[in-house]
Amino acid sequence: MSKNVHDMGGDPAGLIDRAEHSRTLFDQRVDAMLRLLAHPQKGYFTVDAMRRSIESLDPQAYHELAYYERWVRAVRQLAIERGLVDEAALEQRMASIAARRAVKP
Amino acid sequence: MSRPALAAGVAVKVGTAEPSTHCRTPHYLRGKHGVVVRTLGRYPNPEALAYHKPGLPPITLYQVEFDAAEVWGERLREAPYRITADIFEHWLEPAVPDSGQGNAA
Amino acid sequence: MSTHDHGDHVHPEHGADDPHAPIDDFDHYRPESLLMEQALRELLMEQGVFTAEDIQRQIDLTESRTPALGARVIARAWVDDAFRAALLADAKPALGSAFELDLANTPELTVLENTQAVHHVVCCTLCSCYPRNILGIPPAWYKSREYRSRVVIEPRSVLKEFGTELPAQREIRVVDSTADMRYLVIPLRPQGTEGWDEERLAALVTRDSMIGVAQALVP
Structure with missing residues (x-):
């Protein structure tokens, strides 16, 4: 297999965007969820599993998604793999939250 | 397996395997010659942890130093420098010092 | 806490007190x-x-955990030889006792000292490994494709983009954090700071100087 998308040492790339970004509540919550789930004493899954999941995103998604958007997809996949949430229940909940939001003025 | 197999200063070569599964050996260092700087302890194998397996017994991790000329060959476009990376023992084999160089330096 | 401090990206329709704040940043995500x-x-x-x-x-x-903590650590290392030696030998215990930090359940840490002979610059080409237990969350550029791709193949050029030009004879060591170890750099102590106390010195230690893309500020 050729080199995977995340393994980018030495790849051609442009100038570095050095803009500082403050973290949003979304960023903080995704980060916190991972830390809690991957905490050595909880052990629902490891950071290694998290990386594996992120690396398995398709290359286009890997590049297009923001950092914590990649993370939330990995947390989702691992929570399902580990039986912490049910995939159908998750879809349903996302739909109901979306509906709630849509009602908002 | 209690003592690290490779001491500081030992010349090593990184493996050339191309697993399609998760691993922490960057592609740009595969097959490259380097020198062990130090041992960094023993850790469960990330290639197993990534799939919810315990990854035991733990594997010795080494900080390995590489000449940029060895790593990049003809792609090198800066003055000499070194790269270090942390490589697990099962990715390293003892090597003859200086072999595999000479193509760029 | 407000989550809308994105300069001109503020949502006028959602104030910071909006009870529905969890879903925000439709601009970004x-x-x-x-x-x-x-x-x-x-x-x-x-x-x-x-x-x-x-x-x-x-x-x-x-x-x-913010770079301010790291800066205090570096300032202490600059003034206290015994602490620096302990830090370089085994960072986590040295930090735990000197700064009363609970570093249990956080990754291992190695501290690298920049000298007149060698300059370390830290990266993670595979993901975003970073000494979060001391410096907090890494900056966006550290996690970017551009930094991760380029710093291992053209470090001097990358350093130059950060405004860092090193003497030609100084050896660069690019440290790729590929596994369980995290790395923190002790930048060179700037000249002209003899006799300074830790607090004054800490103000010279930037986040970027502890990653190694910059040097400590010059007074």
Whole structure:
């Protein structure tokens, strides 16, 4: 297999965007969820599993998604793999939250 | 397996395997010659942890130093420098010092 | 806390006190991502996997680790030879006792000292490994494709982009954090700071100087 998308040492790339970004509540919550789930004493899954999941995103998604958007997809996949949430229940909940939001003025 | 197999200063070569599964050996260092700087302890194998397996017994991790000329060959476009990376023992084999160089330096 | 401090990206329709604040930043993120986060969080709380308080405590802990902590560590290392030696030999115990930090359950840490002979610059080409237990969350550029791709193949050029030009004879060592070890750099102590106390010195230690893309500020 050729080199995977995340393994980018030495790849051609442009100038570095050095803009500082403050973290949003979304960023903080995704980060916190991972830390809690991957905490050595909880052990629902490891950071290694998290990386594996992120690396398995398709290359286009890997590049297009923001950092914590990649993370939330990995947390989702691992929570399902580990039986912490049910995939159908998750879809349903996302739909109901979306509906709630849509009602908002 | 209690003592690290490779001491500081030992010349090593990184493996050339191309697993399609998760691993922490960057592609740009595969097959490259380097020198062990130090041992960094023993850790469960990330290639197993990534799939919810315990990854035991733990594997010795080494900080390995590489000449940029060895790593990049003809792609090198800066003055000499070194790269270090942390490589697990099962990715390293003892090597003859200086072999595999000479193509760029 | 406000989550809308994005310069001109503020949503006028959602104030900081908006009870629906969890879903924010539609400018930045796909709605699907925001819905996924909220749905996951709700379901995992309902399952008893964690509580809202756990989440908040984890956020507070993460936010409490900032480069200001790292700067205090570096300033101490500059003035206290015994501490520096302990830090270089075995960083976590040295830090735990000197700064009363609970570093249990955080990754291993190695401290590298920049000298007149060698300059270390740290990266993670595979993901975003970073000494979070001391410096907090890494800057966006550290996690970027550009930094991760280029710093291992053209470090001097990358350093130059950060405004860092090193003497030609200084050896560069690019440190790729590929596994379980995290790395923190002690930058060179600037000249003209003889006799300074730790607090004054700490103000010269930037985040970027502890990653190694910059040097400490010159007084």
